[in-house]
Amino acid sequence: MNTGYFPGVASIGDRIVYIENRDGNANVKTAQSETLKRAYQLLNENQIYINRSRMDAGSYSEEIIKTVADYSRLFYIRANKCEALTQEILQITNRQGVEINFKNYQLASIPFTNFLRERNFRLVIMREKTDDLQFDLFEGEKFNYRCILTNDWASTEKDVIEYYNGRGNISKYFLIFVLVYLLFIKIMFACCFLRKLNYPIFSLSNYLNRDFNYFINN
Numbered sequence: 001m002n003t004g005y006f007p008g009v010a011s012i013g014d015r016i017v018y019i020e021n022r023d024g025n026a027n028v029k030t031a032q033s034e035t036l037k038r039a040y041q042l043l044n045e046n047q048i049y050i051n052r053s054r055m056d057a058g059s060y061s062e063e064i065i066k067t068v069a070d071y072s073r074l075f076y077i078r079a080n081k082c083e084a085l086t087q088e089i090l091q092i093t094n095r096q097g098v099e100i101n102f103k104n105y106q107l108a109s110i111p112f113t114n115f116l117r118e119r120n121f122r123l124v125i126m127r128e129k130t131d132d133l134q135f136d137l138f139e140g141e142k143f144n145y146r147c148i149l150t151n152d153w154a155s156t157e158k159d160v161i162e163y164y165n166g167r168g169n170i171s172k173y174f175l176i177f178v179l180v181y182l183l184f185i186k187i188m189f190a191c192c193f194l195r196k197l198n199y200p201i202f203s204l205s206n207y208l209n210r211d212f213n214y215f216i217n218n
Contacts (some may be wrong), residue, residue: 040071
């Protein structure tokens with residue numbers, strides 16, 4: 001059993017705009033729709049409206065996608081494969097070859113029909129040939145597949161994938177935020193200890209507070 005916590009974090013660019021703690025034992029999808037609603041509504045109350053949202057496969061569920069689509073003009077969510085979806089993907093015959101980050105992929109799009117069919121969502125499919133020497137019984141070759149669910153029909157498949165891939169950089173900003181916060185806490189504990197010893201730290205404490213507030217505001 002996990003006795004810790006893992007937070008839901010929303011960011012805009014390199015700015016953390018919402019954090020809500022979550023039970024470490026909960027499934028990633030549990031109550032996520034409600035968490036997202038609170039984040040979006042708080043932003044809307046401050047006259048901030050979302051143009052594009054991107055999330056990993058932990059947000060791939062009908063309830064969560066409804067929420068994201070209602071509060072975003074466009075969204076990009078990594079899709080989980082299922083049996084029905086796999087059969088649709090295998091029937092695709094028209095794919096475009098592209099190079100992304102010096103790797104060759106084959107891309108295609110199909111209408112998404114697993115749920116919320118009336119919303120006219122798009123499934124962008126990327127496949128990459130593997131180095132597995134064993135041939136697949138149905139395709140003749142081995143491929144790795146990745147799918148992104150979106151309501152963006154204007155962008156090319158490559159643009160959708162490259163935009164989605166950019167979300168990987170966001171977690172780095174949060175890691176920096178956490179490390180700075182933990183460092184700040186440790187320094188505050190040290191300052192409290194030094195105060196008990198009547199050690200002069202007033203100017204040091206003020207300097208650290210200014211730096212910390214600047215980081216948060218940025």
